[in-house]
Amino acid sequence: MGLFNRLGREVEQFKQTASDAAEENKGPQCPACDAALPADFLDDLPADCPECGTTLEPADDGESND
Ligand SMILES: [Zn+2]
Numbered sequence: 001m002g003l004f005n006r007l008g009r010e011v012e013q014f015k016q017t018a019s020d021a022a023e024e025n026k027g028p029q030c031p032a033c034d035a036a037l038p039a040d041f042l043d044d045l046p047a048d049c050p051e052c053g054t055t056l057e058p059a060d061d062g063e064s065n066d
Helices: 002-024
Strands: none
Touching: none
16 A cells, blocks of 8 residues: 555656646647747747647737727
8 A cells, every 4th residue: 555655646746847847948838739839939829830730829818908
């Protein structure tokens, strides 16, 4: 039983580490395939993901007053 508990804890730790690493990568990411996108990719939307071809739309935060 103890072994399972220890493994579970190590998996949680790994998840935490992976999550931290992901947050350190500040570059944009394709929501469809998780490909890393060039930092200036989001400046020129809509544009197609170079990896999967999904068209990425500008984020709509609902605050545009036009
Ligand atoms: Zn993609």
